Amino acid sequence: MNAPDSQHRRDVAQLTIDQCRDAIFWHRGPQIVYVNEQACRSLGYTREQLESMTLDQIDDGLEPEAKRAIMEQILRDGSAVFETINIRSDGSRFPVELSVTAHEIGDEILFCGIARDISARKETEEKLFASQRALQHKIHELELTERRSILAMEGGRLGTFEWIPSQDEGHASDSFYRLFGQKPGDVPPTYRSFVAQAYPDDLPRIERVFGIGRLRRRPIAMETRIVWPDGSIHWIEIRARFAYAETGDPIRLDGVMVDIDEKKSAEKRLDARQHELRLALDASQMGTFEWDAQDNRIVYSAQTNRILGYGVTAGVSHVEWFIRHIHPDDYFMIRRSIARVRRSREYHHLEHRIIDAAGRTKWIEIRGQFVYDSDDRVTHMRGVVADVTLRKQAEEELQLRRFAVDAAAEAMFTIDLDGFIVDANLVACDRLGYTREELTGMKITDVSASERSASFHESVAETRQQGGRMHIGRHRRRDGGIIDVEITARVFEYRGQEYICASARDITELKEAEQRLRNLDQQLAHMNRISSMGEMASTIAHELNQPLAVIANNASLLELGDSADDIDDFKTLTQTISSQAVLAGGIVRRMRGFCLNKAPTEARVDLREVIEESIRLLAPRLRHAFVAVDTKLQTDCQVTVDRIQIQQVLVNLIQNGIDAMSAVPESRRQLSVSVHSRDRFIRISVTDTGGGIDAENAKRLFEPFHSTKASGMGMGLPISRSIVEAHNGRLMFDNTTTDSTTFHIDLPLPNFESSG
Amino acid sequence: MAALALIDDEPLVRESFARLLSSRDHATTCFESAEDFLKSAERGGYDCLIVDFRLPGLSGCELIRELRSQSVTTPVILLSGNVDESVSAQLEGITEVCTLDKPCLSADLFAMVDSCTQVSG
Structure with missing residues (x-):
């Protein structure tokens, strides 16, 4: 093999390898030594990166145990195919099918792995599994349903049958027999036996339905009654269908029968309820209506029609017919209300005015509810309507009256005989600080600070x-x-029930004013006493100086040793000193007591003491004016009074008497004070011989600032009278004789005070 | 020793003054009121008169005026609880009158009686 040739082939091979859709890894043990382009693409690494990595870094599908087993298989069989999961450089994973072969190259063993991305296949497999699971679930459900229906049939509610018309014979499930009140197999399921148990009145219809079903090839569906052997009547529903031969003759009837006794009795009850409802609606003069959204028509009852001022028949009209009757002032209010109710699905309840066919304004009350279909669209509104004109008028009248009651200046309460507040006006609420709702739940004794339940x-x-x-x-x-x-209460009767209507006038200010007046009276009385005392000041000072002079002189005598030899004389001197000191103390005490400014306090006192005290207080004046005093005091003179104030009245009267007598000769200056009880009161009389009071003065005697004396303030008698009246008594004068004047102070006796 | 007359409406007061003055060997004749004194024959024969300011009927001042109008010039000691402007006003123009607080210290009384009797002679 020459070099270019070999190079060419290598290039072709490289190209083939790189274009291959599967990823190819050559590795020595776990160390990757060569990868193709697809491997780089599918894993997201560069070739350089991959060729410095190990298989563990890109594989995540196999446990070490499994890896070892695969390696053993490869070394034993020369190859292995298995599924695993590869990791991309970004950490994401994908399933691969890996085919690994072992090759002896030189003196070492290299492995060639070809990895195919099987994501799509896996996904398809997943889907397949899922649908298989769903299928199994469905099968399971079907089985359950079947089992349930079998159970239902066996429960006797549903029976199946087949019937061969040509022979009039058939077969039926056990429960079929039970539907007829028989034991399974008692009577063969024939048409004859069926007809024999049919309710006689239903028989013609049964025959007609079966006949039509047979001839017109229609499914039979009917509800009918059958009579059980025990005589009881039962409802059943039959559903059946004929099967026909090619000739057109019916060869078989297959069907089911269901016990519908419960349904029938429920229907019966419903019928009864509907009937009752109709009766109730008629009795309450309520009309009914049903609006259909589809054709915008209203079906209405006769009463609805009557309320609108038409005849007495029920009917159907376009909704416009109803809208025409709405009072124009209420139209938008109704529109808003309906729109709101439609959204919120609340109960529609509205009172509004209509103008009836005769043009009269009426108040109606509508209650209704929208009916929605499964897509939440409104299909209907059903409701009732009532004429509430009279009630509205009564309410308006009541409201007017309520305004009047609320506008009253006094707090007003309506109370039942158990003490519960049934109603209260606004003044009552405001004044007591409660709402009307709170007040009407309370008892009057809850707001009364003076009244207990008893x-x-x-x-x-x-x-x-x-x-x-x-x-x-x-x-x-x-x-x-x-x-x-100040509470004014009266009883009234309403619908056989008695109530108390109480109005409460706030007299706090009045009370306060009274209190202020009393305080003022007290101050005035005190001023009067001080003023009396001022008039008496010089005489009293002299009165006090007398005993003091005696004390001083006797003390000097003792000091000079005048009585040193005579023990009896010594004793007389010292005893005189003591008694004169006590006398001086008494004068000071009486003065101080008379001048005290204290709030009136009533106590049981003996009038004799008060009179004697007053005379003693005025003794110097009386003596210096050469006025003789005589007193006629009865033994029991107990009254409940303020001691100082009554003494003040006496001092005023005695001083007036002394002044009145200044013009008459000394020998005729006589002042008499007497006490005696009359019928219901005790009378103190003060008489002077000062020549009486002339008619002009007599008229103005008790007027403030009226005085005949140059130094007089003119307050003595007015104050005396107010003091006596504050004791529920009377101060009068008797001017019937020309040479004397008598003033009477009448004070109620303790036993009669309460009625005074 | 002087002959004195004491005019006061209160018996205990008269008695105590009389005893006090007798301790200094003064002879004191007591009268209950101004009127009683004026009726007495010896009204001009005393060395000094001790008169209470406040008397039932004629007052102390009125008594002195009456005496002076009758040319009785006997010195007078007027006993008064509180000598204020009104008392001074009533005494205006009357001679041979001095006032003494009542009650008073015996020493003051004796000193005043002494000075009055010495002046008169």
Whole structure:
């Protein structure tokens, strides 16, 4: 073989090898020594790279165990074909069929592997397997279905039969017999035996259907009744078909019979329900309608027709007929609602106005539902319609009344006799801080801060007895704040049920004003006392100085040793000092007590003490004015009053008396104070001999700032009167005699105070 | 030793003053009111008069005015709890009058009585 020739052949061989669709690897042991172009292409390496790699780097399909076995086979048989997986330079894998042969070249053994990409084949195989699996699954399912239907048949619901008309004989499954209430094989399945068990009324139809089926070659399908040997009647469904000979004669009837008792009784029940529904709809004056999307027509009941103002027959009309009656103001609202319901698949429920055939505006209520097919397209809407005009009018009237009730200035509650709030107006809600919904779930005792459940029932009884009642109470706001209220309650009856209608007037401000007034009164009374005290100041100072002078003088005598030899005299002096100190203390205490500014506190007091205290307080004035005092005090003079205030009234009256008598001769200055109880009250009378009060003064006596005295403020009597009235008493004067004036203070006796 | 007259409406006060003054050997005649004193025959025969400012009926000041109008010039000690402007105003123009707080220290009383009786003679 010459060189060019040899070179040429080598080139051709190389070219062939490179053009080959299979990848070729020559390797010595695992070391790759030569690869062709396809090997480089399929694995994504350069030839140089591959020729420095080992087989392990490109193979991922074989376990070491398998590799060894293949190698043994190659060395034994000279070749092996097997499948493995190769790895590309990018890490991806693909299946290959590898055919490896061993060659002795020189003194060494080289291996030549030819690798074919079998991805496509593998894929096809995979698909094949999958469809085989699916097929097996189907077969399995079929088997299951068959088994199930056999089970069903054996359960007695479905029987199969075949019948040969020419001989009137047949065969049937066991369950077929059971459908007829017989034991398998009891009576042969012949037409005669079938007819014998047919329900007599159904017999003509059975004969007709079988006759038609036979002549016209139609499948038989009918529901009919049969009578069991025990006399019970059962529904069955028959489906059968004749088989014909080439001559055209029927040679066999194959069929199934199904027990449809349940279906029939369900249908019966459904019929009954539909009948009931119709009755209910008629009774409620509801009409029905069904709109068909396909032809846009509405099928409506007689009542629907009547609501629209037409006759009393049911009918079918184009949807436009209905739309024409919609009140123009409601048209768009209805369109929007329907569009929304159609999307959301909600229940369509709407109240709107229509104008009926006679032109009257009516309110109707529509309830309906769209029906969708399997592609989610609307096919129908079914619904009911009712005339709610009267109800709407009543509601509107109620709404008007509600506006009026809500607009009321007072909080108003409607309460049932168990105390539950049935209704409350806006003022009530706002004032108490609840919503109407919250309030109407509560009991009145929940918002009343003054009334407990027990007393609620008492006050209900009282309100019922008197037909109405007014009282002062307190309401508790949601935030805990307290409102003083004046409650006017009355009982009314509605549909055989009694309710209480209560209006609550907020009198918090009134109460506060009263309180302020009381405070003001207290301040004024105090000022009056201080002012009285001011008038008395010089006399009181003198009064106080007298005992103090006695004390000072006696002390000096002791100091000078004037009584050193006489123990009795010594004792007299010291005793005088003590008693004069006590006297001085008493004056200071009375003064201080009288001038205290404290809130009125009522307590049980003996009026005699109060009177004596007042006279004692005024003793210096009385003495200096040469006024003689006499008192007529009965033994029991217990009343509940504020001691200081009543003393103040007495001091005012006695001072007035002293002043009134300044113009009369000293010998005739006489002040009398007496106490005696009358019918229901106790009366203190203060009489002076000051010559009486003239008619002009008498009229203005209790007016503030009216005074006949130069230094007088003119507040003494007005304040005295308000104090007495605050004690539920009266302050009056008696001017019937010309030379004297008597003031009466009437105070309620404890037992009668509550009724005062 | 002087002859004194004491006019006060309170018996215990009269008694204690009288005892106190007698300890200094003064002879004290007591009167319950101004009117009583004016009725007495010896109203001009005392060395010094001790008069309470506040008396039922005629007041202390009115009594002094009345005496002066009758030309009785006996020095007067006016006992007063609190001598304020109103008291001073009432005393305006009246001679031989001095005021003494009531109650007072015995030493002050004695000193005042001494000074009054020495002046008068």
